[in-house]
Amino acid sequence: xxxxxxxxxxxxxxxSSAKSSIMETLNTDISQQTISISSNFTGKKILLFGNKEIxxxxxxxxxxxxxxxxxxxxxxxxxxWVNSKKIVFSDVPSYYAIASNRNINDIIPxxxxxxxxxxxxxxxxxxxxxSIISNKKxxxxxxxxxxxxxxxxxxxSNENSVIFNNKLFRSEINFPTNAPEGTYKINTYLVExxxxxxxxxxxxxxxxxxxxxxxxxxxxxxxxxxxISAIIIAIFxxxxxxxxxxxx
Amino acid sequence: xHIYFPIAEQSLHIFxxxxxxxxxxxxxxxxxxxxxxxxxxxxxxxGINPAVAVATEANxxxxxxxxxxxxxxRRKNVDFKMGSIILIGGLMGSTIGSxxxxxxxxxxxxxLVISITxxxxxxxxxxxxxxxxxxxxxxxxxxxxxxxxxxHYWAHGLPFKARFHRSRLYTSILPPIFVGFIVGILxxxxxxxxxxIMIPAMIYILGMPTSAVxxxxxxxxxxxxxNVTFLHSINTQTVDIxxxxxxxxxxxxxxxxxAKISFKLKGEQLRALLGLIVLLVCGKIIFDLIIEPSxxxxxxxxxxx
Numbered sequence: 001x002x003x004x005x006x007x008x009x010x011x012x013x014x015x016s017s018a019k020s021s022i023m024e025t026l027n028t029d030i031s032q033q034t035i036s037i038s039s040n041f042t043g044k045k046i047l048l049f050g051n052k053e054i055x056x057x058x059x060x061x062x063x064x065x066x067x068x069x070x071x072x073x074x075x076x077x078x079x080x081w082v083n084s085k086k087i088v089f090s091d092v093p094s095y096y097a098i099a100s101n102r103n104i105n106d107i108i109p110x111x112x113x114x115x116x117x118x119x120x121x122x123x124x125x126x127x128x129x130x131s132i133i134s135n136k137k138x139x140x141x142x143x144x145x146x147x148x149x150x151x152x153x154x155x156x157s158n159e160n161s162v163i164f165n166n167k168l169f170r171s172e173i174n175f176p177t178n179a180p181e182g183t184y185k186i187n188t189y190l191v192e193x194x195x196x197x198x199x200x201x202x203x204x205x206x207x208x209x210x211x212x213x214x215x216x217x218x219x220x221x222x223x224x225x226x227x228i229s230a231i232i233i234a235i236f237x238x239x240x241x242x243x244x245x246x247x248x
Numbered sequence: 249x250h251i252y253f254p255i256a257e258q259s260l261h262i263f264x265x266x267x268x269x270x271x272x273x274x275x276x277x278x279x280x281x282x283x284x285x286x287x288x289x290x291x292x293x294x295g296i297n298p299a300v301a302v303a304t305e306a307n308x309x310x311x312x313x314x315x316x317x318x319x320x321x322r323r324k325n326v327d328f329k330m331g332s333i334i335l336i337g338g339l340m341g342s343t344i345g346s347x348x349x350x351x352x353x354x355x356x357x358x359x360l361v362i363s364i365t366x367x368x369x370x371x372x373x374x375x376x377x378x379x380x381x382x383x384x385x386x387x388x389x390x391x392x393x394x395x396x397x398x399x400h401y402w403a404h405g406l407p408f409k410a411r412f413h414r415s416r417l418y419t420s421i422l423p424p425i426f427v428g429f430i431v432g433i434l435x436x437x438x439x440x441x442x443x444x445i446m447i448p449a450m451i452y453i454l455g456m457p458t459s460a461v462x463x464x465x466x467x468x469x470x471x472x473x474x475n476v477t478f479l480h481s482i483n484t485q486t487v488d489i490x491x492x493x494x495x496x497x498x499x500x501x502x503x504x505x506x507a508k509i510s511f512k513l514k515g516e517q518l519r520a521l522l523g524l525i526v527l528l529v530c531g532k533i534i535f536d537l538i539i540e541p542s543x544x545x546x547x548x549x550x551x552x553x
Contacts, residue, residue, distance in 0.1 A: 037252060038252065039251055039252050040249075040250065040251070040252065041250075041252040041259055042250045042252070042259045043259070067549060067550075068549070068550035069547050069548070069549065069550055070356060070547065070548050070549070070550040071545055071546070071547050072356055072545065072546050072547075072548075073544055073545050074541055074544045074545075074546070075544070076540075079538055080360075080364075080537040080538055081537060081538070081539075081540065081541055081544070082360055083356050083357060083359075083360060083546070086356055088550050140545075141545065143545075144543065144544070144545025144546075144547075145545070145547055147543055147545065148543065148545060148546060148547040149547070151543075177252070177257075177258060177259040178257055178258060180257070208254060211254075212252060212254040213254075215254045215255070215489060215490065216254045216255065219254075219255055219481070219485050219487065219489075220485050223481045223482045223485055224478075224481070224482055226481050226485075226487070226489075227477055227478040227479075227480075227481030227482060227487065228478065229489070230307045230477050230481060230487050230489050230492065231307070231310055231474045231477050231478060233311075233489065233493065234307055234308070234310035234311035234314070234474075234477070234492065234496065235310060235311065235314050235470075235474075237311045237314075237315075237493065237496055237497075237500065238310070238311035238312065238313070238314025238315035238316075238318075238496070238500060239314055239315070239318065241311075241315045241500030241501065241503075241504065242314070242315045242318040242319065242500075242504070245319075245504040
């Protein structure tokens with residue numbers, strides 16, 4: 001199925017680029033603009049594809065909606081591991097993924113990587129109280145934050161995942177089950193001789209739909225009524241089960 | 249086949265959820281405990297957010313307890329008067345407990361408090377049950393031991409006395425209210441019905457007959473966990489109705505089988521068996537507290553006050 005889509009997209013790009021955007025060195029598009037979370041949602045792979053008119057490497061970054069994150073460090077007190085120190089980070093991308101056709105350090109100098117925030121550890125994440133805490137400590141906490149995000153499949157780095165086919169390229173982007181709702185920004189960079197020649201931005205929107213959307217809204221907009229409904233449903237289900245089993 | 253749970257924001261395999269519900273529900277029917285002391289840690293273990301686990305489990309216990317209490321009611325094993333008195337304390341305790349929960353969550357210590365409370369209570373109660381169970385089994389083998397018509401407990405000397413026909417007790421209403429209050433607090437914080445504390449308290453502190461404790465405990469657990477469900481829905485919006493429904497689909501079936509088998513086993517054997525399970529869960533929790541975590545850093549969404 002994916003293969004047929006890929007072929008279709010290649011044909012599409014070939015004709016559209018040949019006709020309208022001869023001057024553009026880089027064109028990108030994604031296989032779908034929105035991801036709907038419904039009851040059978042187990043994560044989603046989407047396809048980013050494009051063409052480039054010149055030789056060069058491709059780097060893709062995907063950033064999810066920003067959030068505030070509380071990071072705790074455990075230390076041993078009285079023989080047990082206790083959350084003791086904490087730092088709050090703001091402007092943390094809830095999701096961050098990076099893809100490229102080869103090792104990023106070989107493509108682009110670290111200075112530009114820092115500038116464009118390419119790579120999870122180069123993200124400019126702010127702390128809420130940086131005046132009291134040393135930079136070394138903040139970096140320790142930041143690394144801890146990134147490790148946790150990677151464990152939850154929300155941060156990923158996939159060098160070599162961008163596949164070239166002459167002027168065309170494509171890459172699969174994986175959104176896990178726990179990808180939060182919101183707008184995800186996808187930036188594609190075309191790099192030649194350590195310089196960024198062109199870049200394109202796409203965005204993808206993740207949203208809950210159907211019964212999932214309704215339940216989520218109900219719980220958040222009418223919490224009291226939701227709580228009462230949950231109790232009534234529970235009592236009803238418990239009674240039904242009991243009646244059924246009495247017959248048997 | 250996976251199902252996406254809208255409040256937990258997770259996708260889990262349907263058989264995993266049904267199986268967990270069924271297994272814990274079986275124990276729930278067998279021992280008359282809500283099963284929360286097993287289910288809450290299990291849910292957290294499979295990656296559910298602890299706050300969602302606690303609140304959702306409270307909702308599921310409502311259903312499991314309704315189903316369980318009907319089975320006991322048919323056999324006249326519920327002391328409604330005693331249950332209602334305990335419930336007065338239970339509603340007060342669970343209301344206060346839900347606000348303590350909210351506060352501990354804001355200062356980032358809820359997980360630790362949950363673990364330590366579990367460890368302490370499960371250790372004491374597990375040991376007590378095994379000890380009592382073994383002693384009773386040995387005694388019954390030697391002399392054909394039978395329970396006396398009634399014991400005299402220190403609690404019987406307190407004021408505000410009332411007669412409880414089903415429990416064959418004439419005792420003060422203060423100890424049941426107090427027991428209900430303490431268990432209510434724990435119910436809200438730990439996401440448990442509190443049966444594993446309530447049942448020993450009914451036997452050892454209130455002096456109720458073993459035959460009535462399970463049904464009466466389940467009866468008051470329904471209302472306490474309903475209160476917890478309601479308060480967590482309002483305070484934190486963490487009750488996942490879909491997850492609760494799936495868990496209880498498994499649990500109500502399991503609970504029926506558990507309840508049927510419980511009438512065939514002796515009380516002493518049940519107590520020793522439950523004591524063993526309690527100690528196992530306790531051991532795992534203590535192990536997790538003292539062993540160095542693979543990553544000393546952990547993250548959670550920052551909840552602004």
